[in-house]
Amino acid sequence: MASASATHHRPVRVCFPAGSNPPLGILSHPSPTLWVIELRNGPDNRLAEQVLLDVIAPALDRIELDWRNTRRKGSDSEEWAPAALILTGDLRQNKFFSNGLLVESIAMRGFFPQIFDPVITRLLTFPIPTIAAINGHAFAGGLVLALACDYRIMTSGRAWCSMNEITFGVSLPPVVSAILQTKLPSPDVLRACALEGKRFTPQEALACEMVDQLAEGGSAGVLHKAIEYAERVENLAAKGVLGTLKKSKYLSVLNILGDDINLPTPHEADTMFRTKL
Amino acid sequence: MASYPLTLPAGESSPLGILTHPNPALWILELRNGVDNRLTQPLLVGVLKPALDAVETDWRATRGRSSNNPNEWAPAALIITGKLDQDKFFSNGFEFANIKGDRLWFPHTFDPIALRLMSFPIPTIAAINGHAFAAGFVLSLLCDYRVMTSGKAWCSMNEVLFGAPLPVSFVHILKSKLPSPAVLRACTLEGKRFTAQEAHALGIVDELADGGSAGVLSKAEEVAKRVAGLAKTGVWGIMKKSIYPDVFEKSAGHAQPLYPPEEDALFRSKL
Numbered sequence: 001m002a003s004a005s006a007t008h009h010r011p012v013r014v015c016f017p018a019g020s021n022p023p024l025g026i027l028s029h030p031s032p033t034l035w036v037i038e039l040r041n042g043p044d045n046r047l048a049e050q051v052l053l054d055v056i057a058p059a060l061d062r063i064e065l066d067w068r069n070t071r072r073k074g075s076d077s078e079e080w081a082p083a084a085l086i087l088t089g090d091l092r093q094n095k096f097f098s099n100g101l102l103v104e105s106i107a108m109r110g111f112f113p114q115i116f117d118p119v120i121t122r123l124l125t126f127p128i129p130t131i132a133a134i135n136g137h138a139f140a141g142g143l144v145l146a147l148a149c150d151y152r153i154m155t156s157g158r159a160w161c162s163m164n165e166i167t168f169g170v171s172l173p174p175v176v177s178a179i180l181q182t183k184l185p186s187p188d189v190l191r192a193c194a195l196e197g198k199r200f201t202p203q204e205a206l207a208c209e210m211v212d213q214l215a216e217g218g219s220a221g222v223l224h225k226a227i228e229y230a231e232r233v234e235n236l237a238a239k240g241v242l243g244t245l246k247k248s249k250y251l252s253v254l255n256i257l258g259d260d261i262n263l264p265t266p267h268e269a270d271t272m273f274r275t276k277l
Numbered sequence: 278m279a280s281y282p283l284t285l286p287a288g289e290s291s292p293l294g295i296l297t298h299p300n301p302a303l304w305i306l307e308l309r310n311g312v313d314n315r316l317t318q319p320l321l322v323g324v325l326k327p328a329l330d331a332v333e334t335d336w337r338a339t340r341g342r343s344s345n346n347p348n349e350w351a352p353a354a355l356i357i358t359g360k361l362d363q364d365k366f367f368s369n370g371f372e373f374a375n376i377k378g379d380r381l382w383f384p385h386t387f388d389p390i391a392l393r394l395m396s397f398p399i400p401t402i403a404a405i406n407g408h409a410f411a412a413g414f415v416l417s418l419l420c421d422y423r424v425m426t427s428g429k430a431w432c433s434m435n436e437v438l439f440g441a442p443l444p445v446s447f448v449h450i451l452k453s454k455l456p457s458p459a460v461l462r463a464c465t466l467e468g469k470r471f472t473a474q475e476a477h478a479l480g481i482v483d484e485l486a487d488g489g490s491a492g493v494l495s496k497a498e499e500v501a502k503r504v505a506g507l508a509k510t511g512v513w514g515i516m517k518k519s520i521y522p523d524v525f526e527k528s529a530g531h532a533q534p535l536y537p538p539e540e541d542a543l544f545r546s547k548l
Contacts, residue, residue, distance in 0.1 A: 169348055169510030177519040186456050188480050191421070194520050196507060263519055266348065266511030269398070270337055 014062065017054035024048075025055035027062060033234045034227065035063045035085045035128075044099035045089045047141050049111075052119045060122060067128055067237065083237045084230035085126065086223070087149060088133035094157060094218040097134045098142030106170070116141070117175040117257055124148045124179065124250055127243030129233040133226035134211065135219040140164055144176050147183040150246075151233065152211040153226045157218065160199040161210060167197050171263045178253040185209045278338070279331040286323030294324035296331060301339075302352045302505045303498065304332045309360040313369035316412050321390050329393055336399055336508070353508045354501035355397065356494070357420060358404035364428060364489040367405045368413030380533065387412070388446045388528050394419045395450065395524060398514035400504040404497035405473075405482065406490040411435055415447055418454040421517075422504065423482040424497045428489065431470040432481060438468040442534035449524040456480040 009032045015023035026038045037059050041051050063085060070081035089097040105111050123130065123145070132146035134154040138161045146152050146161070154161075163180065165172055172180070172194060184190045189208050192198040205211040215225035236242050247254060264272060284292035295307045306328045310320045332355055339351035359367040376382045394401065394416075403417035405425040409432045417423050417432070425432075434451070436443055443451075443465060455461045460479055463469040476482045486496035507513055518525050535543065 166507060166510060166512060166516060169512045171512050171515045172519045174519070174522075177522070181520060181522075186480070187454050188456065190520055195421070195513065195516055196504070263515050266350075266515065269515055270340065270511070273333065273337060 014059070016059055017050060018058075023055075024051050025059065027059040029066075033082045033084065034230055035083065036223075037085065037087050038091055039088070039098065040090045040092075043093075044096045044137075045142070046099055046102050047105075047116075047145065048102050049105055049115060052115055056123070057119055060126065064127065071240070078240060079238055080240045081237070082234035083128040084234040085128055085130045086133050086226045086230055087123075087130060087145070088219070088223060088226070089135050091135065091219045091223060094136055094155065095159075096136040096142075097132075097138040097159070098145055099137065100140030100142045100144075112173040112175065113258055117173075120144065120148050120175065120179070121250075121254060121257055124253060125243055125246040127240070128237040129230070129242065131226045131229050131233075133219075133222045134159070134161070135222045137161075141176075144179055146211075147179055151229055152205075153213050153215055153222055153229060154202045154205060154211040155218065155222050156202050156214040156216050159202060161205050162197060162199040163193050164197050166195060169266050171265070174256045174259060175253060178256055182250060182252060278335050283328070283331055285327055286319060287327065289323075292324075293320050294328060296328045298335070302354065303501055304353070304355045305494070306332075306355065306357045307359075307361055308357065308368065313366045313408075314359045314413070315369055315372045316387075316416065317372050317375060318386060321386060325390055325394070329390075329397065333398060340511075348511065349509055350511050351508070352505035353399040354402060354505040355399055356402045356404050356497045356501055357416070358490070358494055358497070359406045361406065361490045361494065364407055364426065365430075366407040366413075367403075367409040367430070368416055369408065370411030370413045370415075383444045383446060383533065384529060388444075391415070391419055391446060391450070392525060392528065395521065396514045396518045398511070399508040400501070400513065402497045402500050402504075404490075404493045405430070405432070406493045408432075412447075415450055417482075418450055422500050423476075424484045424486055424493055424500055425473045425476060425482040426489065426493045427473055427485040427487050430473055432473075432476050433468060433470040434464050435468045435470075437466060440537050442536060444533060446524070446528035449521075449527055453521045453524055 012029035014027045016025045016027065024041045028036045039045055039051060041048055067080060067083045072079055130149040131151040131153060132149035134146050134152055136155065136159045138146050140163055143161050143163060180190060180194055184193060185208055189210065200210060202214050206214050213225060215222045281298040283296040285294045293310045297305045308314055308320060310317060336350065336353050341347040341349065343351060401420040402422045402424060403420035405417050405423055407426065407430050409417050411434055414432045414434060451461060451465060455464060456479055471481060473485055477485050484496055486492040
């Protein structure tokens with residue numbers, strides 16, 4: 001199971017959820033140092049509960065176990081194999097990376113602290129470098145998924161990044177808000193993204209450093225560029241400390257995990273104001 | 278509905294502030310406290326607080342009115358500006374006499390009003406029609422957007438130059454709104470005076486306007502028109518509390534920083 005030798009590498013392809021047909025996600029391991037999770041949940045690739053719990057979580061488990069099994073004694077310290085993970089949308093289309101969460105998930109009590117937050121923070125602090133291959137629109141939870149990765153490669157084609165909660169009158173859950181605060185490059189971009197619900201074109205996202213690179217050629221082109229990037233950064237995994245470094249860096253996010261902070265809805269804020277008069 | 282123009286403090290013959298409501302989607306609060314518009318107790322408690330109350334009460338009353346949808350409020354924005362019949366000052370900050378020795382000034386007087394403004398439920402625009410120094414600059418940062426005169430005016434935090442520490446609330450406000458660590462350093466540690474052009478280039482202010490106070494106000498009204506619709510879903514203020522949590526969670530209940538003589542004494546007592 002451990003991919004220790006390049007000459008003996010067996011490309012892996014696992015469908016998730018286990019036994020499902022068609023799969024909601026495919027985990028592949030095309031080379032000893034590269035993992036790819038392709039999410040395939042319907043035309044707009046929603047991050048349904050099943051995708052979070054039965055695709056992303058077990059795929060991360062599989063990758064992490066495999067990578068940790070590469071541990072060996074190096075010349076002056078312990079070492080692990082170089083490795084990187086690419087997360088992408090359905091590669092058979094060019095329209096969506098992910099259109100975010102389902103309305104029924106958001107309405108479900110405890111969804112964020114019990115389901116979404118643990119998965120997204122696991123990805124945020126994953127012990128190998130992660131690259132989001134944004135092969136289409138990244139809206140709301142879909143943008144958060146991309147921001148939770150270390151790097152972002154986006155299609156140069158017709159696609160937007162946005163947080164659209166402001167247009168629905170919904171506030172940001174605490175971990176989502178914390179990820180935006182820590183990953184978005186400046187207060188101006190945070191204001192435009194969270195308060196104005198701005199739709200960033202790929203060119204705008206690149207200009208403000210929300211994404212790292214653009215790629216032509218649709219999903220195939222984005223994946224290709226992401227693989228180039230992965231090859232450049234895979235060695236960051238070798239000393240086994242990357243995950244710990246991310247946990248330090250993103251302490252502000254981890255510190256609120258599990259907090260059931262309840263910001264008021266617009267209706268509640270209204271009521272609270274009136275009762276104070 | 279309040280009666281506009283609303284002169285404040287209520288009952289005063291020479292008002293320290295005037296709140297107008299020129300159209301259904303716009304309120305303008307003109308602060309006019311003397312030559313350099315200090316943020317004194319009467320201005321904060323007698324003008325700013327009741328003005329925010331009046332605007333919020335009247336705006337909240339628009340709920341469901343236009344579309345019969347109880348989850349929709351009217352588009353709206355609030356502009357805050359300095360005295361409009363002059364071009365020299367937006368605000369020169371606090372009166373030193375107010376803050377010296379009054380340990381309640383921040384937790385009891387300034388911070389509650391500042392935090393209220395920073396989380397105000399409709400978009401706010403500071404029309405910086407002159408110098409914005411110290412708490413005057415902070416006042417502009419409490420707003421969502423900043424329009425500044427292109428004329429001779431500076432923004433600065435000059436506390437380092439007269440030996441005062443920054444209150445905890447100021448630190449979090451500055452960190453939430455200033456564009457980068459380098460700007461934060463220049464502003465707070467160096468007491469840099471940013472010209473309007475520098476402030477604009479760095480993203481501290483969003484737009485510059487020619488034509489003195491009238492020109493600044495006019496540009497602020499353009500911005501207001503552009504952003505007023507963001508108030509409609511009623512979540513604007515809540516969203517701000519979410520994305521600027523340190524300001525709201527960490528401003529209260531912390532020991533205020535030491536003044537240099539106190540720190541000096543503390544160091545010596547440990548020797």
